[in-house]
Amino acid sequence: MKTVSETISGASHLTCSNCGKIYNIHQQQTYASCCNQPLFTQYNGIHPAKENLVNQPNHLWRYAAMLPVFDATNRISLEEGFTPMHTLHKISAKYAVNRLCLKDEGVNPTGSFKARGLSVAISKAKELGIEHCIIPTAGNAGGAMSAYCAKAGIQATVVMPKSSAMLIKEEVQMFGAKLIEVNGFIHDCGKLVQQIAAETGAFDMSTMKEPYRLEGKKTLGYEIAEQLNWQLPDVIIYPTGGGTGLIGMWKAFAEMQQIQWLNSSKKPRMVIVQTENCNPMIQMIEKGKKNESFQPSYSIANGLVVPTPFAEKSMLRVIHESKGTGVTVSENDIQQGIREIARTEGLLLSPEGAAAFAGLKKLVEKNWIESQENVCIVNTGSWYKYH
Ligand SMILES: Cc1ncc(COP(=O)(O)O)c(C=O)c1O
Ligand SMILES: [Zn+2]
Structure with missing residues (x-):
């Protein structure tokens, strides 16, 4: 039987994320000029078997059938992905959530997701x-x-x-x-x-x-599912700039439902975390529009300083469809979060990852996350790069 990575990519075409217009996957593409929106890769009519994943390498190309590269000799890999999924037992108990997992992307090649x-x-x-x-x-x-x-x-x-x-x-x-x-x-x-x-x-x-950066980022979603035995968490908290990971994970969950890899049809509520110094998406979620006089300023979590994200509409769709939300955290919340996780769990998070943790604390305080729920926060980078 053919294994998944030997299987030729199942990618068939691209579609405009807004109106569905079809674009040719065999030509260079940028974004959908029809609606000035991102293009999404589609995989038509393939059903790779998740049982074959046991034979696959421990990096993101294990999901090659659901990636857009047709010829395996074109794969440029530094063995990215398949990063650890830690259960933070002490932090779970402290904040009364059933199980808090941390997907640690800081150990990727070049130190980030x-x-x-x-x-x-x-x-x-x-x-x-x-x-x-x-x-x-x-x-x-x-x-x-x-x-x-x-x-x-x-x-x-x-x-x-x-x-x-x-x-x-x-x-x-x-x-x-x-x-x-x-x-x-x-x-x-x-x-x-x-x-x-x-x-x-x-x-x-x-x-x-x-x-195609989106296609790579979506493997975060495949891995979260695989590492949690195909049972997705109730909530995923993602430190958001341009939104590739957020949109990518949501795309992955829809694809996995389609190819029947998930054990349950229940999908997570997705949470965007941004900083006080630049939070255009939170303004959109909370007020339905951006404050036009909004001026971004420097944040230690500089990956989150994206004042005018191109994929704003796609991100809002994820929040709406998943019944998710957005949270703003301060620079001080981030610094405190880095220290708290370091001292209790022995892990050094990037400021962006610590922002996700700070967001969790706020959502627990508001009872938006409840004690029986399983939560995953994404640490998107390595602390060691911020010096
Ligand atoms: C460490 C880190 N976290 C989060 C982000 C935001 O990622 P995205 O643009 O996918 O929302 C970035 C982007 O620069 C980053 O470097
Ligand atoms: Zn369109």
Whole structure:
């Protein structure tokens, strides 16, 4: 019997996430120009057997049938994914939740969950013959793209705020990418990326403006399900910037339902966590609109400082469909969260991961999460990169 990774990808086409218009998966695509919205990869008529996963490697390419790369020789892998799922027993007891799990993405190659999206996106770029990629980034996505481009032999340009961590700037250069620093936030970097891409023909890897980082990120959802024995938690708390992980996990749950990998039809309530210094999605959830005079400011959780996310509509759809919510946390909540988890559970979270933990505490306080519920928080990066 064929194993899942030997199975040719089941990807069949792309659709506009808003109106469903079909786009060709065998050509280079960016976003759906019909509605100015992200494109979603579709997998028609395949039913990979989850029983075959036992024969698969312990990285995200174990789900290759549900990934968009057709030729296995195009896979650019640094063995990303299949990260630990810790049960935080002491923290579960302290905050009276049934079981609190922490998906620790800090141990991925280049120290963040960005490795997932960029492994798949750069593999697909190779498959489509792209020779130069450019990305606007708060930092981690730039580090990851540089590493995968180095392995793929693709030229890389990374545009990052000056305020990003020194270590990440050095990392990008160590991988041989060109680093451009901008006085501003990620949306300012995005404008410069558009300009350079138009001038040089470099392919723009901006969050949700190309279809395949989402496919890599969705493997977070597959893993959470597999590691919890195909029984999803009641709540997933995700520190959100551009929203790839949030939208990706929700897509994964729908796909797994379709291919009958889940033990129950009950899906988690999805939670977006952002910081006081930049919380456009929480404003949308709570007030139905953004405060137009809103000015972002620096946060230690710099991956969450995305003032104008392209996939805003898709994120709101996830919150609505899952009956989820949004929470804002302060810089102080984040710092306290890092210390609390370090001292009780022996784990150092990235500021973004600590923001998710701080969000959990607020939701328990409000009784939005109840004592019999199982919760998963995502630690999206490594503490060691923020210096
Ligand atoms: C550590 C970390 N957490 C969370 C995020 C936000 O991720 P997303 O853009 O998928 O919402 C980022 C993005 O830069 C990040 O680097
Ligand atoms: Zn459309």
